[in-house]
Amino acid sequence: MKYWRKYLLLIFSVLIFLAASIEEHHALSPEPExxxxxxxxxxxxxxxxxxxxxxxxxxxxxxxxxxxxxxxxxxxxxxxxxxxxxxxxxxxxxxxxxxxxxxxxxxxxxxxxxxxxxxxxxxxxxxxxxxxxxxxxxxxxxxxxxxxxxxxxxxxxxxxxxxxxxxxxxxxxxxxxxxxxxxxxxxxxxxxxxxxPTGAMRFNNAELYFTAFLYLLGLVFLLLALYRKMDDYHEESFGVKMIILTGILFVIYWIHILFGIPAILNHLELFSAKYYAVTQWLPSLGDFFLLTTLLFFWSLVFVKEFVLHGRARKLMIIPCFLFAGTLYQVVGGLISNLISNSNITYKLNRITDIDQYSISSHLAIALLLFSIFMINLKILEKTEHLINKRTFLSFHLVAVPVSILLCIIFNTPPFYLLALFLCVNLLQVQIRKMHITRFSLSYSILFVSLFSVVSLMVVYKTIDQREIQVQKLMAVNLSSEQDPVAEIFLTNMQEQFNTDSIIPSLLAPPYEDLENYLNRNYFDGYFRKYDIQYTFCTATDAVMIHPENVSEPCFPYFDKMIVRSGTRIPGSNFYFMNNMEGRVSYLGKLHYPLARDSRGLSVFITMTSKTISEGIGFPELLMDRSLIKPFRYKYLSYAKYFDDELVNRSGEYTYNYYLQSYNIDHLKSEFELRKWNGYDHLIYQFDDKTCIIVSNRSLRFVDYLISFPYIFVFYFLVVLLLTLIGNPKLRKLMIPRDLRFRIQVAIISVVLISLLMVAAGTIYYNVKEYQNRHQTDLLEKMNSISVEIDSRLNTVNAISPELRQWLFEELYKLSNIFRTDINIYDVKGEIIASSRPEIFRKGITSERMNAQAF
Known part of the structure; x- marks a missing residue:
């Protein structure tokens, strides 16, 4: 019985892997649907x-x-x-x-x-x-x-x-x-x-997650079996054990990467390159987390098996500490690599942006830091009686301030990790003089606080470096003076132009009805950010060129413009006009035959982005996922200057109208980073006339203060959970049974419950207050809009088509003023006019009024 008990964990692992493989085979079978x-x-x-x-x-x-x-x-x-x-x-x-x-x-x-x-x-x-x-x-x-x-x-x-x-x-x-x-x-x-049944995934999410959980559980039992098996090799040297263990863990990871086992993980977004990817060996966030788990297990075995014996043990002191210091740098490199090569948000001062992938990444960082801390602690424990404590203390009393000074001067993650390594050594040696018991609650709070501070510095510094690269990318994209969203819409509209039967019936002077029709059905919504001019020409017409006041034949004039600076948008008769004026410009040509003129009539549509973007923007609800700006651009502002004057801007930062007010006449490089008004401004001047500024809010001290409680509580819970589950001896040390501890627990529990009740009441009050304020705000806007509409329609007795067109334009202006969408319905619940007619035109919802409101 004892013999079988030794292999119980391994048997459990095999059985769980077998169950997982059966589930996987069922899910990935030819007809799983x-x-x-x-x-x-x-x-x-x-x-x-x-x-x-x-x-x-x-x-x-x-x-x-x-x-x-x-x-x-x-x-x-x-x-x-x-x-x-x-x-x-x-x-x-x-x-x-x-x-x-x-x-x-x-x-x-x-x-x-x-x-x-x-x-x-x-x-x-x-x-x-x-x-x-x-x-x-x-x-x-x-x-x-x-x-x-x-x-x-x-x-x-x-x-x-x-x-x-x-x-x-x-x-x-x-x-x-x-x-x-x-x-x-x-x-x-x-x-x-x-x-x-189409697509690669022909099973539901519950089956996917259950199978993945079984594989994870099987891996945990396999690692536990391996951990227990180490006890059977007492006579083997520590170095041999660790080399063999490293080989086994490498083979597990190698099989997973090379053969894609288990295959069902490929259907999880966590194991896709969507959020993180570097090389073939780190192709996804899930693989990074798996590697972190294996490194954490390796550190557990290291702590369990590490010994120094023999005559040469004193000679191993320096190599051991060098090894620990190197591990700190390796972990720092892994953390920087994770942040730099992912599109996940790590800023805890914007807690609403945190999702499950952010939590997974912070958990991986916590496991890495806990791993090196345990190894460092074990090395200190085994070398404590071999080192000269006075020399060790003197060295660290000098080294710690020097490392902190280096952090201030260079402000890079490697120096933060070096300072962390030295601080851990110093605090661990001095812990008894501070009257703190090892592995007590106070001990945990001390070191978790230290690691929380340093990890915040490392994470946020790496984020700063990543965001500078994002600012550069955005500046280069803006320099192209093209609007990819508009180009997609223009391409989609071309087929509608070709099949529209109403346009040919409106091809008669003075073309006002045609202009209104085009504005109402094609060039509203997103295209409201453009100044649009229509030119209607037959072969015999001429256009007046301003400010020269020169008349030129219409067709040749526009044809020359297209040849000189036009680039055709694939799938359409619209052209991007590379005028290099700091504003986005397009020219469209729609040609229709006429019965009275064999050469027909052309409608030339000139679109030029407005000098400064007006309105509240185009809502993401009405845009395809591929056209929405990536999340990394969410908090960035930008301004584009042409001839030292502002021609376009976006974001919450308010820019000056004249570029000269920033005193940036002499830039030393293509990209230059400057700080003012609490923002990091990346200045990109790609020619003599055009300059782009991309701005991002600088991290302030208060951002670190906001983030620290979140990261501290998270790290503390992770450490507490791992300690209580994995080490019964530490469990007894951290949770003593004496009367003093019980009194402490009682007091802390009363305070904690009181705080939770206060927090719950505060949250409830804030939510209700927000809802009431939002409702009041809506009612005030409704009344104001109603008064505006009444004052403008007090002499109107019926809604004509012309009035409806006027209402569409007026509602758009009012929606920008009141920053809300406005719909007007008749007494039967049918739409009359809307500030966002695209919602109905795209079929997101019908033109009927909400039933409950009606």
């Missing part, structure tokens, strides 16, 4: 039954009570079902929509898209299963939300299956049967649609 689609079928049948119950209730209510014209009040209880259960309802009376439970799906002419009494309907923002009932003059439509299908994706709009349906987002819904699809049926076993 069968169970998922069967579950989807059962869920749909349940949803169909539930919605039929609601439809029966609506039928009875219409038949028995004959609701008044206010259908919104009569059926208001249905309004919340779309958010809670995924059910939507529409009531049509004589082909007029009189009730809708949500404006998410209440698009115009939806009834014409529904063929039969049951099926699926594809709307601009999603796919729905529907049931339709006919009752006298009424059509009652019930919708089951299956998945979101937007025309683009971003952090707010994601194309996926909604709850309670659990299918991978890459799976598609098709109305046609196919050999590679799975048929879905209704309650009467009639065919509805097919689900097509």
């Amino acid at each position: 069968k169970e998922l689609i069967q579950a989807f079928q059962q869920t749909l049948l349940k949803q169909q039954y539930n919605i039929s119950v609601y439809l029966n209730s609506i039928e009875r209510q219409i038949t028995n009570t004959i609701p008044s014209a206010n259908y919104a009040t009569t059926f208001s209880k249905l309004n919340k079902l779309f958010d809670t259960e995924g059910f939507g309802f529409i009531i049509m009376k004589d082909q007029e929509m009189v009730y809708w439970s949500s404006n998410h799906f209440s698009f115009p002419n939806i009834s014409s898209r529904l063929s039969g009494k049951e099926g699926i309907v594809v709307l601009p923002n999603g796919t729905y299963a529907f049931q339709k009932r006919l009752l006298n003059h009424y059509q009652i439509i019930g919708l089951i939300h299956l998945r979101n299908d937007y025309s683009y994706e971003n952090q707010f709009l994601v194309n996926n299956f909604v709850k309670p349906f659990r299918l991978p987002p890459d799976f598609e819904i098709n109305t046609q049967k196919d050999k590679n699809s799975y048929a879905i049926h209704n309650l009467t076993n009639r065919y509805l649609f097919s689900v097509v």
Whole structure:
């Protein structure tokens, strides 16, 4: 029995790895989606039954009570079902929509898209299963939300299956049967649609995370078995043991990297190059964390097995301390490498930006620092009786201030790690004179505080270096004077221009209707940041050139401009005009044939970015994920100067209008970093006339003060957890059983509970206060906007098309003033005008008013 007990951990490890491999094989098998689609079928049948119950209730209510014209009040209880259960309802009376439970799906002419009494309907923002009932003059439509299908994706709009349906987002819904699809049926076993399994991931997240957890658990048991196995080799020298252990750990990591085992990890974002990558040996954040875990295990074995014996042990003192000091530098290099080559946020003074990947990175840093601390402590313990304490103390009393002075002078991570190494040595030797017991609570707090301070300095200094590179990258990108977002939109618009049947009908002087049409349907939204000028030309027309007041033939003039400085945007008839004026400029050419003129008419569209960006910007909700600026640019501000005058700016920093006010006439290099007004300003002058300044808020002392409690608590909890789990002896030292300790625990518990109650009350109060203030702010804005609109429309009796166009422009101006989006609806709940018509045009939501508000 004793023999088998020795291998119990190894057996557990093998069994867990076996279970994980079975789960992985099941998940990655040729048809792993069968169970998922069967579950989807059962869920749909349940949803169909539930919605039929609601439809029966609506039928009875219409038949028995004959609701008044206010259908919104009569059926208001249905309004919340779309958010809670995924059910939507529409009531049509004589082909007029009189009730809708949500404006998410209440698009115009939806009834014409529904063929039969049951099926699926594809709307601009999603796919729905529907049931339709006919009752006298009424059509009652019930919708089951299956998945979101937007025309683009971003952090707010994601194309996926909604709850309670659990299918991978890459799976598609098709109305046609196919050999590679799975048929879905209704309650009467009639065919509805097919689900097509596409994409690399054909299993749900729960199966993915469970399999990954099993592999992690198997690795933990394998390492524990290896840790226990070391006890069987007492006679082997310490050096041989550590070399063999290093070889074993290297083989584990090598097999994982070279053969990609386990393969299921490739489906985790943690093990992708999305957040961190350096080389083939460190291709992801997950691999960095795995390497950190193996190094931590190596340090545990080092602490357990390290001994100095024999006559030459005194000769090993200096090499041991050199080895410990080198480890500090290696760990510092790993930390700097992690931060420099990742796009993860590490700043704890912006706690709202912290996510699970930031926490994983800080945990890896904590394990690395704890590893070298344990090794350093073990070396001090084994050499304590071999060194001359007075000489050791004298050396460190000189070395510590010198290292701190070097940190101040050079301000680089290697010197911070050197100072940390020397401070640990000094404090450990002097710990008894400070009346602090080893491994006590006070001992832990002392060293955790020290490591927290130094790690903050190392992390934030590396972040500073990384952000300078980001500022340089942004400055170079800005110097191109191109707008990639506008170019994507122009490319997408070209197909609409080619198929638009309204534009040819408006090709008649004085072209005001055509200008209004183009502004309203094409060049609003994002293009409001541009000054747009239209020139309408036939082959015989001429244009007046200002300020020379020279007349030139229209077609040759624009053709020369394109040849001289135009670069065509692929897939469109628009050109980037490289005028080198500090402003982004595009020229578009749309040509249409005319019955009266065989050579036709051309519309030349000149777009020039406004001198200083106006308004509140274009919301990320309306932009595809690929067009949104990376997170690393989130807190950066920039200004572009041409001929010493500001032509464009963005961000929270307020720049001077004239560049000369900054006294930067003589720059020593292409990039120059200067500080003023609490910001780090990177100045990039790439030609004689154009200068770009990219600014980032400097780290202040208060930022370190804000960050320290977070990092201290995090490190302390990690150390406490690892110590309590891994070392029973230290557990007894850290948690004594005497009366003094119990009194301390009682006092700390009372204070902690009191603080938690105060904190909870404060958070609740702040949240309620914020909600009330936000509601009050909205009401004040609503009243102000209402007064503005009333004063401008007090003489208007009807809404004409011209007035609607005017309203669109006015609402955009008011939205910039009040910094909020504004929609105007009629008494039937239909949109009249909006400051953001793109939301409705892109099909994010319908043009109906929110049902609850209506």
